[in-house]
Amino acid sequence: MGIGTLVGMLVAALVVIGMLATQEAYSLFLPGLLQGAVLTIEIALLGSLLAIVMGVLAALARMYGPAPLRWLATVYVEIFRGTSALVQLFWLFFVLPQFGVTLDAFLVAVLALGLNVGAYGSEVVRGAIQSVARGQWEAATALNMSRAQMLRRIILPQAFVAMIPPWGNLFIELLKSTALVSLITLSDLAFKAQQMNQNTFKTIPIFTLVLLIYLAMSLVLTIGMRLLERRASLGLARGRAA
Amino acid sequence: MIWDWAFAFEILPVLGRAAIVTIEATLLGFVIAALLGLVLAVVRIAVPWTGWTISVLIELIRSTPLLIQIFFLYFVLPKFGVVLDAFTAGVFAIGIHYAAYCSEVYRAGFDNIHRGQWEAAIALNLSSWTTFKDIIIPQAIPPIVPALGNYLVALFKETPLLSAIAVLELMQTAKIIGSETFRYTEPMTLVGLFFLAMSLVSAALIRSLEGVLNRRTMR
Numbered sequence: 001m002g003i004g005t006l007v008g009m010l011v012a013a014l015v016v017i018g019m020l021a022t023q024e025a026y027s028l029f030l031p032g033l034l035q036g037a038v039l040t041i042e043i044a045l046l047g048s049l050l051a052i053v054m055g056v057l058a059a060l061a062r063m064y065g066p067a068p069l070r071w072l073a074t075v076y077v078e079i080f081r082g083t084s085a086l087v088q089l090f091w092l093f094f095v096l097p098q099f100g101v102t103l104d105a106f107l108v109a110v111l112a113l114g115l116n117v118g119a120y121g122s123e124v125v126r127g128a129i130q131s132v133a134r135g136q137w138e139a140a141t142a143l144n145m146s147r148a149q150m151l152r153r154i155i156l157p158q159a160f161v162a163m164i165p166p167w168g169n170l171f172i173e174l175l176k177s178t179a180l181v182s183l184i185t186l187s188d189l190a191f192k193a194q195q196m197n198q199n200t201f202k203t204i205p206i207f208t209l210v211l212l213i214y215l216a217m218s219l220v221l222t223i224g225m226r227l228l229e230r231r232a233s234l235g236l237a238r239g240r241a242a
Numbered sequence: 243m244i245w246d247w248a249f250a251f252e253i254l255p256v257l258g259r260a261a262i263v264t265i266e267a268t269l270l271g272f273v274i275a276a277l278l279g280l281v282l283a284v285v286r287i288a289v290p291w292t293g294w295t296i297s298v299l300i301e302l303i304r305s306t307p308l309l310i311q312i313f314f315l316y317f318v319l320p321k322f323g324v325v326l327d328a329f330t331a332g333v334f335a336i337g338i339h340y341a342a343y344c345s346e347v348y349r350a351g352f353d354n355i356h357r358g359q360w361e362a363a364i365a366l367n368l369s370s371w372t373t374f375k376d377i378i379i380p381q382a383i384p385p386i387v388p389a390l391g392n393y394l395v396a397l398f399k400e401t402p403l404l405s406a407i408a409v410l411e412l413m414q415t416a417k418i419i420g421s422e423t424f425r426y427t428e429p430m431t432l433v434g435l436f437f438l439a440m441s442l443v444s445a446a447l448i449r450s451l452e453g454v455l456n457r458r459t460m461r
Contacts, residue, residue: 219305
């Protein structure tokens with residue numbers, strides 16, 4: 001789908017939210033839902049940061065680390081990819097306290113979602129590094145670079161471009177997964193929706209607004225990643241020509 | 243005492259029964275996803291003017307959380323006179339959500355069919371129904387089976403969301419055991435292990451299926 005269509009959908013979503021906000025049946029719920037959306041965005045941002053860190057670390061550990069580290073990274077990736085995000089969230093929230101580690105719900109949310117998406121991200125990073133042409137490695141070796149230098153100066157900048165679209169998809173997944181944190185008592189957008197629904201039974205306006213808000217957030221993210229992709233690949237093209 | 247084996251064995255049969263509900267929901271949801279996804283992908287090609295509508299629809303479904311979609315079907319549809327029980331609403335929500343993803347997979351499969359195949363079908367004056375049924379789909383499906391398999395595993399891992407509308411699947415049962423006995427360690431860990439085991443097994447199955455399909459198509 002072209003970036004124009006996406007921007008069109010975003011504008012349409014915002015216009016519909018704006019129009020609904022003029023009606024009392026809808027405007028009543030908007031402030032509370034937006035308040036929830038702020039928490040959703042906070043969790044999504046922090047979770048994404050953690051996911052990037054974990055993804056890069058796990059990928060590098062799996063590819064170049066010493067055996068124990070490689071083994072540890074593999075176990076991490078398999079566990080977090082093999083079980084569902086909700087199970088991980090509940091495990092950290094309900095089971096960890098029984099081992100004497102009590103984290104507050106916000107931290108659990110960021111940890112669970114970040115670790116979950118990071119496990120998928122590590123495969124993205126690994127694939128992107130492997131997709132860099134062999135000649136680049138050989139040229140870097142010929143120039144007598146150390147492995148760290150090769151990665152930092154030659155490989156990762158090129159792999160970065162290949163990583164952007166799949167990371168974009170993962171960020172969308174993470175944003176959508178934040179709805180799960182409503183089930184561990186955090187008052188994010190989904191939680192506010194359920195709470196208002198139970199109090200007022202005004203199901204249609206509440207869930208319509210919630211869907212539109214999530215849609216707008218996802219579209220902003222998608223459009224942002226598309227622009228980033230465009231910029232990054234422009235830079236690469238220029239670099240090659242020079 | 244952090245891990246109680248006796249308790250773990252005591253709850254195992256209860257969780258086992260709940261696991262059947264989880265697997266039922268997975269299979270039913272995937273049947274809906276696979277069929278509806280195919281229909282969306284075929285209609286998009288066969289009826290060109292629907293293309294834009296379908297891509298917007300798919301984008302809408304993929305951009306909003308499954309949990310909210312489950313709530314939507316469960317809480318909003320009754321207002322329009324359609325009352326679904328929790329299991330049905332949940333399975334439909336999961337099925338429709340993944341249909342959006344599957345239809346993109348089918349589309350990739352259709353895009354990979356050589357142009358000449360479409361042209362030959364037109365030259366032979368085949369109807370678009372026959373073209374799809376006998377020419378395109380038989381060639382398009384085998385290469386995308388692994389991708390569909392990955393979505394089956396992803397869908398399977400989303401079924402714990404059904405616990406949010408109180409479907410008595412694995413997660414909900416574990417939560418109930420936890421709240422009744424104040425012991426979350428064993429039920430939650432067992433649920434996690436169940437998902438891990440099933441995911442690893444299905445990943446291995448998909449990999450071997452991929453091998454079989456590659457051997458058959460690489461002539």
